[in-house]
Structure formats: C-alpha cells, structure tokens
Amino acid sequence: MQQRDEGVRQGRSRAVRFVEAFGGPEALTLQDVPEPQAGEGQIRVRVTAAGLNPMDWFMTADAETAARFGLSLPCGFGTDYAGVVDQVGPGATGYAVGDRVFGAALSRAVADHVVVDADGNIASGVAHHTPEGVDDRTAATLPIAGSTAAAALAVLDLGPDDTVLIGGAGGGVGVFAVQLARIAGARVIGTGSPSSADHLRSLGAEPVAYGEGLTDRIRDLDAGPVTAALDLHGTDTVHVARELGVPDGRICTIAGVVEGVPAANGANAGPEALRNIARLVAAGRLRVPIAATFPVDDIREAVELQAARHVAGKVVIDLQPRR
Known part of the structure; x- marks a missing residue:
C-alpha cells in the first residue's frame, strides 16, 4: 500500500457529521474521527475543497428522507470533493499517491479524507483525474x-x-x-x-x-x-x-x-460527461462562478447560505491549503 501522511495528525481526521439527528445546519457537527483507510480496490483522498449542492441538505433534512438515500446516523455531509490521493489500496489501479483528483462521495465529502472505489460510482465514491489548469475549488464544484x-x-x-x-x-x-x-x-x-x-x-x-x-x-x-x-x-x-x-x-x-x-x-450522465466538462474548464471554454468560500469550521453558515438558493454561483468549503 502506497501512503503519505502530511499535515493532519496521524490516525485522526476531521469530518462534518450528523450525530444525534438529521436536520438543518444546526444539526451539523465538525468531529474528530478515526482516519479512514483505503481497502481493496480503493484510494484515499486528502480533501482540499468540497462543493455544496441542494441535494446535500435535501436528502439529510429528516430521517425518513435520509433513509430513502440509504443514509443512517452517524452520517457525513456533502458529496462533491477535490483533493490529492494520499493512499492507494491493494488492487487499486489508475491512481498514484500525489495525483490530483475530484469526484463524488455520497454524503461524506466534507471531511479531511474520503475513501472511494478506484472504479466506482457516486454511491461507493468515484474519482477523476483533475486536469492541469483546473484549481481544486473549481474541481470541487463539478461532479453533481x-x-x-x-x-x-x-x-x-x-x-x-x-x-x-x-x-x-x-x-x-x-x-x-x-x-x-x-x-x-x-x-x-x-x-x-x-x-x-x-x-x-x-x-x-x-x-x-x-x-x-x-x-x-x-x-x-x-x-x-x-x-x-x-x-x-x-x-x-x-x-x-x-x-x-x-x-x-x-x-x-x-x-x-x-x-x-x-x-x-x-x-444518468454518460461516463465521459464529467471529464469533458473538466476539459472545457481547463480550456477556458466553461467557467464556474464561485460565490463564496468558507473554512470547514463555518460549515453551518455555508449551508445556510447555499440552502437559501439565492447565490449566483457555487459555495465551496475549504479543508486544506489548495494545490
């Protein structure tokens, strides 16, 4: 297993979670949790930025809705992420430690680390290589x-x-x-x-x-x-x-x-759709207005702004220094 540890205290990791109940921004907590490890066919990503979407707070608004999406307590938050591969599990191919990636990890992206399948989907987690010319904040707005x-x-x-x-x-x-x-x-x-x-x-x-x-x-x-x-x-x-x-x-x-x-x-999007969008961004043919960025400690304020749905562009959470 390839691995590199930087910055975050070894063995522990921060994650935004619903702990006691689902609900609005007031129910979100930034917790110190065990650092996840990449298993067979998986990679671990050190997250630098996480983009927010309406579906993030919609599907965690209450226990009944969350159950429809297969979510139960304790539960993470957010789906879109960008960062750097820092661990490659046995049998995982196509990625190496240090690769810049972006992707989706259903309701667990706002965290220092996410573990996703090297060949996965939104539910299991998926990663794509981030093209040169696309910064992590922008990459974190693309998946959903x-x-x-x-x-x-x-x-x-x-x-x-x-x-x-x-x-x-x-x-x-x-x-x-x-x-x-x-x-x-x-x-x-x-x-x-x-x-x-x-x-x-x-x-x-x-x-x-x-x-x-x-x-x-x-x-x-x-x-x-x-x-x-x-x-x-x-x-x-x-x-x-x-x-x-x-x-x-x-x-x-x-x-x-x-x-x-x-x-x-x-x-429903085709397998090349997201990679094509990233290439358009890198080429300067498509731009993503980022309306606001927040440190992870201010996750509640960020969700309140995004949930108001009057933002001209995307809201992004910063977790680590950007590459």
Missing part, C-alpha cells in the same frame, strides 16, 4: 451539478437551430446548463430574479424574470419559437414550455415530476 446538467442536455439534444428555455438558470446546475447549451450552439433564455439578470447574461443567457406572466414576457423577447426547455427548480417552467408549444419529449426536469416529461439526474 455538472453531471446533472450534462444528463439533462443529453435528453434535449440541442443544436444551433434550437432556442432553449432554462428555468432557474442562475443556480448551481444552471451555471453549467446555460454554458453547455451555448457551446452546443443553442440560443438560451434563462429565468431568474430581476437581480440575477447580469449574472445570467455573463453566462450567455438572455434573462427573463420568473413568475406570473412569464409566457408573455418570453413571447415579447421576439426570440422566435422556443424548441426545448429545461426546468431546474420544479415544474413551473414545464407548464410555460407547454404553453409555448414545446413538445413533452423536448422538455426535461431534474427536481419535479410531470407525466409525459422526461427527467434526468447526474447518475
């Missing part, structure tokens, strides 16, 4: 939101002849969905609050305020026919898209269910 956006856009199969309506375009998934749609050549109309208009324009979308009268405001843009739609918040955009004549097969949801309308999530 990037994979979800890629999966949804695969359903829509956008091209230069499309005009796509993206509801909730300024959020964490929207950051990726808008830019990937533009890279595909589509015209993008993005809904958001009036205060988010400049943010949406910076991503490449034509902003329009959500809420009552949205259908008429879109028609007033004189954008021609809307040919596809992506609802990143609930189902309101689905109903507007139908009013605009978009067929159900070219509408997609990620957080709501509407009969006849396809749904997608990050698990």
Whole structure:
C-alpha cells in the first residue's frame, strides 16, 4: 500500500457529521474521527475543497428522507470533493499517491479524507483525474451539478437551430446548463430574479424574470419559437414550455415530476460527461462562478447560505491549503 501522511495528525481526521439527528445546519457537527483507510480496490483522498449542492441538505433534512438515500446516523455531509490521493489500496489501479483528483462521495465529502472505489460510482465514491489548469475549488464544484446538467442536455439534444428555455438558470446546475447549451450552439433564455439578470447574461443567457406572466414576457423577447426547455427548480417552467408549444419529449426536469416529461439526474450522465466538462474548464471554454468560500469550521453558515438558493454561483468549503 502506497501512503503519505502530511499535515493532519496521524490516525485522526476531521469530518462534518450528523450525530444525534438529521436536520438543518444546526444539526451539523465538525468531529474528530478515526482516519479512514483505503481497502481493496480503493484510494484515499486528502480533501482540499468540497462543493455544496441542494441535494446535500435535501436528502439529510429528516430521517425518513435520509433513509430513502440509504443514509443512517452517524452520517457525513456533502458529496462533491477535490483533493490529492494520499493512499492507494491493494488492487487499486489508475491512481498514484500525489495525483490530483475530484469526484463524488455520497454524503461524506466534507471531511479531511474520503475513501472511494478506484472504479466506482457516486454511491461507493468515484474519482477523476483533475486536469492541469483546473484549481481544486473549481474541481470541487463539478461532479453533481455538472453531471446533472450534462444528463439533462443529453435528453434535449440541442443544436444551433434550437432556442432553449432554462428555468432557474442562475443556480448551481444552471451555471453549467446555460454554458453547455451555448457551446452546443443553442440560443438560451434563462429565468431568474430581476437581480440575477447580469449574472445570467455573463453566462450567455438572455434573462427573463420568473413568475406570473412569464409566457408573455418570453413571447415579447421576439426570440422566435422556443424548441426545448429545461426546468431546474420544479415544474413551473414545464407548464410555460407547454404553453409555448414545446413538445413533452423536448422538455426535461431534474427536481419535479410531470407525466409525459422526461427527467434526468447526474447518475444518468454518460461516463465521459464529467471529464469533458473538466476539459472545457481547463480550456477556458466553461467557467464556474464561485460565490463564496468558507473554512470547514463555518460549515453551518455555508449551508445556510447555499440552502437559501439565492447565490449566483457555487459555495465551496475549504479543508486544506489548495494545490
């Protein structure tokens, strides 16, 4: 087994956890825990940054919801991470100590160390090599939101002849969905609050305020026919898209269910989707606005900000000095 120990006291590691009960930010605790060890076919990553997503607090909001995701107490928090491989278990291939990686570890990413399968998935933990030119904070924002956006856009199969309506375009998934749609050549109309208009324009979308009268405001843009739609918040955009004549097969949801309308999530993304997104970031073709960073000691404040869902970009937790 390859191993390198630096910085963190040997044998112990910090992890953000729910200990006595699931719940909101007030239930989160930063604990000193035994340092995890890489087993057969696994690698251990010394985490430098962890990105937050709505699913992190949604699936741990209460015991019943957590059970649906296979979670029980004590339970970690967060899924997206980036860092450096510091231990390679027997039989694990494709990684070496010192490799920079990013990936997903379901509800256990906000910790000094995560152990993931060298050839795994979100549930067991997965790692990808971080390309040169992508810093750890940015890499830690990619897995869930990037994979979800890629999966949804695969359903829509956008091209230069499309005009796509993206509801909730300024959020964490929207950051990726808008830019990937533009890279595909589509015209993008993005809904958001009036205060988010400049943010949406910076991503490449034509902003329009959500809420009552949205259908008429879109028609007033004189954008021609809307040919596809992506609802990143609930189902309101689905109903507007139908009013605009978009067929159900070219509408997609990620957080709501509407009969006849396809749904997608990050698990549906193709194996190359996330690596392609990382390459686009490295090439400067896709950027990830990071709205705020917090030290791990301030995890409660970070989750409160992220859960308010009014952040223009991503929220990241710093755990170690960045490479």
